Amino acid sequence: MILNDANVDLAFQGFKTIYTDAYTNAPAHYSKVAMTVASGNRQETYGWLGQFPQLREWLDGERVIKDLEAHSFTILNRKFESTVDIRREDFEDDRLGLLKPMFAEMGHLARQHPDELIFGLLKDGFTTPCFDGQNYFDTEHQTPDADGNMVPVSNMADGTDAPWFLLDTSRAIRPLIWQARVDYTFDMVNRPNDERVFMTDKYLYGVRARVNAGFGLWQMAYASKQPLNLETYSSARAAMMELRGDKGRILGITPTTLVVPPSLEHQARLVLNTETSDGGGSNPWKNTAELIVTPYVTV
Template identity: 70%
Template sequence: MIVNDQALALAFKGFKTTYTDAYAAAPAHFEKVAMTVPSGGRDETYGWLGQFPQLREWLDGERIVKDLQAHGFSITNRKFESTVGVRREDIADDRLGVFKPMFAEMGHLARQHPDELVFGLLKAGFTELGYDGQPFFDPDHPAKDAGGVDVTVSNIQTGTGPAWFLLDTSRAVKPLIWQEREKYEFQNITAPNDPTVFMTDIYRYGVRARVNAGLGLWQLAFGSKADLTAANYAAARAAMQMLRGDQGRILGINPTALVVSPDLEDAARHVLNTETNDGGGSNPWKGTAELIVTPYVA
């Protein structure tokens, strides 16, 4: 093959098609648990987190405007890349098919990269601080009861085992945030007058992105390190459903997803999928949540 602009353009098109097809086919779960937010700058501040705009009876007087107070909670975008080199002689010798698995893997891993960031942050939620200055999973989240008295609220179940998580993913606002400044883009450097190409005879192909993950509303998430049993699962569901916001109003939380690491998959399927419970009789928890198994919370 004669290596000219046309040949290089065709090679890039083929590599990009392989990358794109693999990207589209790769399984990913982050969109189920994180709301995607477009970013217009270096970082974004989420001053509205913590506000539940619940309806109230309008009696006399004016509306009560909820102040979207700034908690000072922001997410700074991070830059990521993956780059490979293809030698000029490999293109000249028409060995492009050899590289297709590599570009397919690049696309697969780019699609799953948000899973790594989002679920990795969920795993870190026992120590990582949320918008209220407390660890995302914590027994002492500050709130106010119906009388305006300061109280604390818990979204954690203590234990010493592997962590598992119960999430409400049914709302427009999700427990986690996926922030995108620049989406994953496939690029190349093949110009013959590029200094690196000229000196090395190697063409560069790669993917880059500016993105990040962040913790959203802790009220929509429950973290547990207790044994994953039907009893503990039931207790976690009840605790979430009984969560109250400021002034003691029920938030209407509805747990819809159970996130576990691979070592808890058997226990999770036992809770969610079996027809009968261990003591006999029907299993009341069958089908009550979507199971998400990911190694990124292990």
């Protein structure tokens, strides 16, 4: 290949097309469980976390204004990159076709990177605090009861088995937050007169993004380390649906999504897909949640 600006630009467009096609076609699940927030700054503060704006009867007097700064939570954008170099000899010897799988893999991995961050939060939720200062999955989230007294509330079932997670993803507020400041961008340093290219005889191609993942409302998620079966699944659903908010009012949580590691896929499909239970009767939990199997929650 003759090395000139036109040919180098043409090669870049080809690499970008391969990257984009792979990025578009790669499977990703993060958007099913996380709400996406477009970030305009280095970090974003979520002052409304912890608030369920339930209606109250207005008998007399003024409105009761909820303090959205009562539980503020800040998510700092993080910067990520993946960069490869291509030798000048590869251009000169027309070896660019051999590099196509590398750019396809780059696009595939960039598309799945949000899954790694989002579902990694679930895995780490037993030891990582959320907006109220408690670990995201905890037995002592403090919530006011009907008399205004703070009482401990749990969103987990402890045990020794591989953890699985039940989520409510049916509402505008999700259990997890995907924050995007700069989306995944494919770029290059490929001008022959660029100092780095001149000194190293290599062209650079890479992906860059400024993003991060964070915890949303702990009330929208439930984790269990008990064996996954019809009984424990039923108990987890009931625990979520009976959760109460301020003044002991039912929150109306509806579990919609079951997230499991690959080691629990068989048990999860038995719970959600089989027609009959172990005792021979009908399975009342068939099709009651969407199943997501992801290695990123593997402990």
